Amino acid sequence: MSEYYVCTGCALLCDDIEVEIENSKIKTVHAACRKGVARMKGCSDPLECTVDGEKTDVDSAITKAAEILREAENPLIFGHGNSSSEAQKLSIGLAKKTGAYLDDTSSFCQGPVIEAILQEKLRTCTLDDIRHKADVIIFWGADPSNSHPRHLSRYSYFPRGKERQRGWEEDRTAICVDVRKSETAVICGANRFYQIPMGGDEEFMDALVSALSSKVPKTSFGFDAKRILELANVLKKAKFGVICVGLGLIYSLEDLEPLFRLIDKLNEVSEFSLMPMVGQYNMRGFNQNLYEETGFINRVKFNSETGEAKHGPEFSVVESLREKSVDAALIIGSDPLSSLPLSVSRYLADIPLITIDPCRNLTSSKAEVTIPCAFGGVEYGGTAVRMDGVEVKLKKILDTENLPDAEILRKITEAI
Known part of the structure; x- marks a missing residue:
């Protein structure tokens, strides 16, 4: 009997996908749409592990990322829509520990x-x-x-x-x-x-x-x-x-x-x-996870001492960058330099920036620290939430040397 997988190309999370593997890579994808096929076949330009533009090992990059977040007074953690629910919960915990602004793309869409x-x-x-x-x-x-x-x-x-x-x-x-x-x-x-x-x-x-x-x-x-x-x-x-x-x-x-x-x-x-009509495969999951934790779905700022979450438009990724109220940023599975107006996003290039992503993008090109992670639903499993609120189990298809973003976030949190 064929084994079926879940496609993480969008928030439909179609669970009837079959794949053919050759030389430890996905050769053919059956039943998925064009977006799903592109997602499951992975990056054309994979991200490399770097600190200050120089290649390094993952542990060194994690140590540097932890140092940046530890020294920042008001860090921003943004992204999450292309992460598993397990990673999102760890990101919420990291934001609590560092007193960070925490937001995702739902802040300016659904x-x-x-x-x-x-x-x-x-x-x-x-x-x-x-x-x-x-x-x-x-x-x-x-x-x-x-x-x-x-x-x-x-x-x-x-x-x-x-x-x-x-x-x-x-x-x-x-x-x-x-x-x-x-x-x-x-x-x-x-x-x-x-x-x-x-x-x-x-x-x-x-x-x-x-x-x-x-x-x-x-x-x-x-x-x-x-x-x-x-x-x-x-x-x-x-x-x-x-x-x-x-x-x-x-x-x-x-x-x-x-x-x-x-x-x-x-x-x-x-x-x-x-x-x-949610776009990113687990944006709904982030909203639900944060709502269960704080009563808010996005745009929060944590107090590192009490863990209390404040909510308001001033804590959104757009306003925090426009007002230059953050002094470091951790971007997870997102590319705000490409998606936000330049008048808002250019400030990211002026502050210490960390990127966790499987693929190279414009934001990662400006980052002080880049850490490649595994592809959710392809190179690691976990859970995600469809656009309709139904939780879906993701299964691993391929092995990779890259850590899941959940594991990277756990290591950064422990290092702070």
Whole structure:
């Protein structure tokens, strides 16, 4: 019998992956999407272990990293989305010990939705619920055809679920709301694509709430009221609906109140849940682990003496770098120099910087200490949390000389 593995290419954590190994390397990957294949085949440019640009051994790099964090008054620890839950918990412990700022990418993406779900302010479901029950799926500001290539085929639109045996042909309706005609919008079809102007999400939501209340909807951008009423009728008839929330929607809203209003109204007339379209394979895990420890999902600053966590926007990676309130940084499995605006991230190059990552990137090129780690779900196992909050076990596929990031973090913590 074939052995199946979990793909850590995104937060779907598909668990039906088969691999062929040749000369201690993965030669072929079966069932994974293009992102998963790239992830499982590893780095094209592996990171080397260095201190001050010179190659060194792992123990020396860990000793130097511990020295930097020990001497810093306000270190920053950032990343975590591509780490196992075990590593994340050790990172939280390290942040407590060093009085660090602690944050992850949810600070500027899916964080508000995940926080509302954990606080039980928004109704959610599992991916398996979607596959087996969902008859109406809305992709709002999301393009899973590119961001999560197996989402439509494995969970949301095309599969034949227990209660959706006739699949997409008769049993499912897919709807796309976006500012552009994405590949997902093309799949949904012209009649099910609702193109709105940039920043028009709140207004469209309120118009839809009016339509769900049997009122004639209005929008300042002149959207056809008849089409909104038709959409409302489709949503009212849903037996199990879900809104897949993408970054396009989150970035458009100043806060989640319009989304709360829409979901509350939908659940008065039908049954709808929300699914955050999380990108990195274990970002949801970090949010849950930190929430269980502190009551917050991100943007915290620890007191090294009491272990107390303070929370606020001033403790986010963006604000802490913009205000230059941190004096050293440990970056784990992330590349903020590439993803954050230069006006914010350039400060990283001016402070002692440590990078733990399997691959070389722009941030590692500026780091005083670089420590290569094993690939999660490929070169070490552990646990992770899918975008829907379901915990998944990861299995090791290949051996490597690199330590898992959890082991590196444990050694740094012990050395401080």
